Amino acid sequence: MRTDALIARLAEDPAPFEKLSTVFAKGLGGGVVAAIVLTWSVLGFRSDMLHAVADWMYWSKFAYALALAIAGFVVVERLARPGTRPGRRLLLVAAVMVLIAAGGLAQWLSAPGAAHAGLFFGRSWRVCVPLIVLVSLPIFVGVIAALRQMAPTRPIAAGAAAGLLAGSAGAFVYGFHCNESALVFVSIWYSAGIAAMTALGALTGRWLLRW
Numbered sequence: 444m445r446t447d448a449l450i451a452r453l454a455e456d457p458a459p460f461e462k463l464s465t466v467f468a469k470g471l472g473g474g475v476v477a478a479i480v481l482t483w484s485v486l487g488f489r490s491d492m493l494h495a496v497a498d499w500m501y502w503s504k505f506a507y508a509l510a511l512a513i514a515g516f517v518v519v520e521r522l523a524r525p526g527t528r529p530g531r532r533l534l535l536v537a538a539v540m541v542l543i544a545a546g547g548l549a550q551w552l553s554a555p556g557a558a559h560a561g562l563f564f565g566r567s568w569r570v571c572v573p574l575i576v577l578v579s580l581p582i583f584v585g586v587i588a589a590l591r592q593m594a595p596t597r598p599i600a601a602g603a604a605a606g607l608l609a610g611s612a613g614a615f616v617y618g619f620h621c622n623e624s625a626l627v628f629v630s631i632w633y634s635a636g637i638a639a640m641t642a643l644g645a646l647t648g649r650w651l652l653r654w
Contacts, residue, residue, distance in 0.1 A: 467520065467589045474585025474609065478578050478616045486574065486620040500624040503546070507629055508615035510539045511637065515608035519586065522601040523593035529600065536607065540634065547630030562627040571621070571628075575636025576643070579606075579613025583640065587651050595652050602648015603641050610640030 482488070514535035521527050554562055565571075586605040595601035614633050623629065 464520075466592050467516070467523075467586070470585035470587075470589030471516075471582065471608070471612070472585075474582035475612055475616065477581035477585070478613055479619075481581060482578055482616050482620050486578075486617075488619045489622055491622075498624065500626070503626055504618045504621070504624060504629045504633060505615055507539070507543045507633065508611050508618060508637075510542075511536065512608055512611035512615060514539050515604060515611050518604040519590070519601070519608050522595050522597055522604050523590055525594040525596045528597070529604065543626065543630045543634070547625075547627040550626045562625045563631065565623040565625060565628040565632070567621065567623060568628070568632050571623070571632040572636040572639055574620075575610065575614050575617050575633065576639050578617045579609045579636075579640045582612045582616075583609035583644065585609075590652055591654075594654065598648045598650075598652035599645050600648070601652050603645035605648065606640040606642065606644020607637065609644070610637035613640065 514532070517535060518529045518532045521529055521532055551559065551562060583606060586609050587602075590601055590605060614637055617636075623632075
């Protein structure tokens, strides 16, 4: 059977994708569990967590990472099907990133000049991006394993979406270790870590998702 005929047949027959959510739940869930174990055993959770949860700013990074992970999942789920494009689903990703950027900008403008350096760099800007990538890797492996059971025909785009989902979920898990809560810091360095995973997914998707 020719490749284009196979793609057309898969696109018309929904049966192979009826359990798509189950496949992704296993891959993503397994990766998240591994990321939590990695974070807890290697990095450790922040010691003042019980005190921090009382501050609404503490939850902002989790809200951002979770919203972006949901948007990333919507895009991945679309690209897991043959012959598809993400289309307007990318607007969800853009909307989440615009909101966090707007929040960071508002915080920056309302803070005194002496506080700007602290808001931008925090105490961990040097390690934030590589640690988010580290925590995201097992999630990325799980998402890629799930995609390999599907039929993505745009491997670079699907790989990038997998990296976006993994990076966002990894940033969520990393938040339990991170002592930073400023919207400026999160909008810059968390986004950079997620972008790094997205780039990694795009670079490797060509080979990892080839069929």
